[in-house]
Amino acid sequence: MSEQKEQITVLGATGSIGVNTLDVIARHPDKYQVFALTAHRNLQLLKEQCLRFKPRFAVITDQQKAELLKEVLSSHKIETQVLSSIEDLTMVASHSDVDTVMAAIVGAAGLLPTLAAVKASKKVLLANKEALVMSGSIFMQAVEDSGATLLPIDSEHNAIFQSLPEHFVSGGIQSCGIENIVLTGSGGPFLNKPLEEFASITPDEACAHPNWDMGRKISVDSATMMNKGLELIEACWMFAVKPADIEIVLHPQSIIHSMVRYKDGSVISQMGNPDMRTPIAHALAFPERIDAGVAPLDFMQISQLTFDKPCFERYPCLKLAIDAIGEGGNMPATLNAANEIAVDAFLNEQIGFAQIAEVIQQVLSQTSYAEVADLEAVLAADSNARQMAQQVLNDIKLYKR
Ligand code: NAD
Ligand code: MG
Numbered sequence: 001m002s003e004q005k006e007q008i009t010v011l012g013a014t015g016s017i018g019v020n021t022l023d024v025i026a027r028h029p030d031k032y033q034v035f036a037l038t039a040h041r042n043l044q045l046l047k048e049q050c051l052r053f054k055p056r057f058a059v060i061t062d063q064q065k066a067e068l069l070k071e072v073l074s075s076h077k078i079e080t081q082v083l084s085s086i087e088d089l090t091m092v093a094s095h096s097d098v099d100t101v102m103a104a105i106v107g108a109a110g111l112l113p114t115l116a117a118v119k120a121s122k123k124v125l126l127a128n129k130e131a132l133v134m135s136g137s138i139f140m141q142a143v144e145d146s147g148a149t150l151l152p153i154d155s156e157h158n159a160i161f162q163s164l165p166e167h168f169v170s171g172g173i174q175s176c177g178i179e180n181i182v183l184t185g186s187g188g189p190f191l192n193k194p195l196e197e198f199a200s201i202t203p204d205e206a207c208a209h210p211n212w213d214m215g216r217k218i219s220v221d222s223a224t225m226m227n228k229g230l231e232l233i234e235a236c237w238m239f240a241v242k243p244a245d246i247e248i249v250l251h252p253q254s255i256i257h258s259m260v261r262y263k264d265g266s267v268i269s270q271m272g273n274p275d276m277r278t279p280i281a282h283a284l285a286f287p288e289r290i291d292a293g294v295a296p297l298d299f300m301q302i303s304q305l306t307f308d309k310p311c312f313e314r315y316p317c318l319k320l321a322i323d324a325i326g327e328g329g330n331m332p333a334t335l336n337a338a339n340e341i342a343v344d345a346f347l348n349e350q351i352g353f354a355q356i357a358e359v360i361q362q363v364l365s366q367t368s369y370a371e372v373a374d375l376e377a378v379l380a381a382d383s384n385a386r387q388m389a390q391q392v393l394n395d396i397k398l399y400k401r
Contacts, residue, residue, distance in 0.1 A: 005033040008284075009092050011113050012104035013037035014045040016215045017127045017153065020276045021102045022049060024284060024292055032284070036092035038105070038113075041065070047072055050080050056097075057081050059088045089113040094120035100284070103128040104153070106217050107340050108382055111135060115375070121146040125283045127153040129234045130340075134333040135378045136237045150238070151283035156183055156231055157238055158279035159257035159270035164239070173241055181241060182259040182267070183231060184251040186211055187310065188223040191252055195314065201353035203346060211254035211274040220343045221317075224356055225310060229321020230339075233332050236325055243325050248318070250308040255297070273297055316357040320364060330370045330381035337385035338363035345393050355396070363388045 008025065012018045018037075025032045036057040039046040043065045050058050050073055058073075058080050060066050066084035073080050083091075093101050093113040101117035102125045103110055110128035115135070117124045119142055126132065132139050143150050152158045160183075165176050173181075189208055190201065207219040214222070221227035232246055247261075257279075259269040272278045273295055281292035312319040317339070324335040342359035345351045351359065363385050372378050 006031060006099045007035040007097055008032055008100045008102065009036040009038075009095070009098050009117075010034065010102045010104065011038050011089065011093060011110065011117075012040075012102075012106065012128070013049055014039040014042040015104055015106060016213065016218075017104035017276060017280070018102070019045075021104065021125075021280050021284075022053065024277050024281045024290075025053075027291055027293055031290070035095070035098050038089055038092065040105075040109075043069060050078060051076060054078055055080055057083060057088075057092050057095075059083045059085075059092055061086065061089065086112070090116040093117040094122070096120075098122060100125065102153070102280075103131065106130070106215055108134060108337060111378075115139060115142060118142045118148045118150070119146050121148045123149040123151065125151050125153050125280070126238075129154055129230050130336050132237050133230050133233045133336050134382060135372075135375065136233070136332060138372070138375055138378060140237050140240075151286055152238060153276070153279050153283055154231060154234060155274070155276065155279050156185075156258040157235060158282055160235065160239065160260060162270045162282065163258070163260040163268040173239070173245060177263045179261040179263050181235060181239065181246045182261055182269075183228065183235060183246050183248050184254075184256055184258050185225060185228040185231075185248060185310070186222070186252050186254045187250045187308075187315075188225065188227075190223055190314070191250070198354045199352050203349065206346070206353060210252070212276075216347055217340070217343055220346060220356070221339070223353070224317040225315035226317035226321060226339050226343075226356075226360075228310070228315075229318045229324075230336065232321060233325045243322060248310055250310050251305065252308075253302065253305055255302060255305055271297060317360065320357065320360050324364065327369055330367065330372050330377070331364065333372065333378050333381040334364060334367045334385040335360060337382045338389040341386055341389035341393070350393065351396075358396075359389055359392050362392045 034053040034055045037055050038059040063084050066082050070082045090113050094116040100123040103114040104127040107130050111131040114131045206223040207216050254274040256269045259267050261267050275294045277292040278294050324331040338360040342356040
């Protein structure tokens with residue numbers, strides 16, 4: 001094995017982004033070597049991935065499953081060291097032999113390991129938008145202090161990054177002659193569903209995204225458009241822009257992945273088939289370009305590209321997110337945590353689809369603004385919001401539609 005290969009830790013290897021990342025890595029065995037893989041519960045898939053990629057470490061955050069994995073791997077004479085604690089996630093994200101970390105754990109659980117990678121000045125490929133939404137200025141300050149390289153995996157942010165001028169410096173949109181950023185979103189599976197039918201939406205219907213195949217939490221976020229709200233917040237921090245600098249446009253075909261509008265009238269966009277291997281390969285190889293296994297965009301097959309304005313009556317979560325970043329402080333972390341609890345309750349059929357927004361709205365209205373000066377304050381805002389959301393769920397006892 002060559003010393004020069006880029007050593008990669010994939011946090012959340014068994015998820016949709018993790019699997020796509022390993023697909024791209026496997027296409028370039030001369031360039032990349034898997035250093036560590038992590039998973040939460042999916043022992044079977046993590047085992048298969050370890051057998052295939054033979055990482056130095058595998059972390060599964062379930063003690064019993066870690067024991068099982070150790071046995072299986074040793075029976076196959078695989079020397080992967082199996083670990084299971086939260087600290088081990090941080091260790092594999094910040095280990096001195098690691099070059100690049102794919103941050104693809106879903107939700108707030110990804111914050112500490114992702115931040116550890118940033119503080120250890122790794123090249124951090126950020127899929128875990130919730131980490132940045134929660135900790136905004138602290139996260140970006142850590143990027144600046146450590147000199148870490150932060151590259152966006154979210155397809156929209158990756159598209160924006162590709163459409164910005166090469167000399168773009170954070171905070172410089174005006175000086176770069178940029179008018180605004182156009183963040184596109186498909187509108188999810190319920191773009192045209194009559195509002196009176198929202199009460200009977202099932203988790204499987206909400207997870208059946210028309211264009212993207214993703215994990216269940218982000219699929220529900222796409223259906224409520226909370227995902228676009230989280231992405232707006234993510235973009236504000238990542239590109240140092242204000243919410244007013246971002247225009248959200250519905251684009252149901254998911255061919256244009258976002259755009260940058262310049263003062264001279266030019267609009268630069270990035271297009272491609274909706275396949276996450278494109279942004280993953282872009283960020284992995286940046287500034288080079290590598291094969292991602294993605295089918296070429298066939299213009300003859302695209303009958304039309306359409307655009308529309310999102311309506312807050314259909315997508316109340318989007319409005320809650322815009323308001324939360326407008327208020328700032330602890331509000332984005334509160335929004336994110338309440339959303340995680342509400343989406344989980346919806347996926348477990350404890351509340352209906354339309355009640356996701358209600359739970360988040362109640363938590364936000366019960367929360368007073370506070371500054372978040374450090375990570376402790378972020379974690380406190382997260383934990384308070386989770387408790388409140390749980391209380392709201394208990395109080396409304398909206399069991400079953
Ligand atoms: P997923 O549910 O498919 O996978 C999540 C991964 O995180 C799994 O490997 C799981 O084992 C791990 N995980 C879950 N809970 C954990 C915990 N408590 N501790 C440690 N590990 C845990 O999710 P996904 O769709 O791959 O999304 C991952 C992240 O990427 C999310 O933040 C999502 O918003 C973002 N993202 C995903 C897509 C996509 O196409 N799937 C696109 C853009 C951004
Ligand atoms: Mg996205």
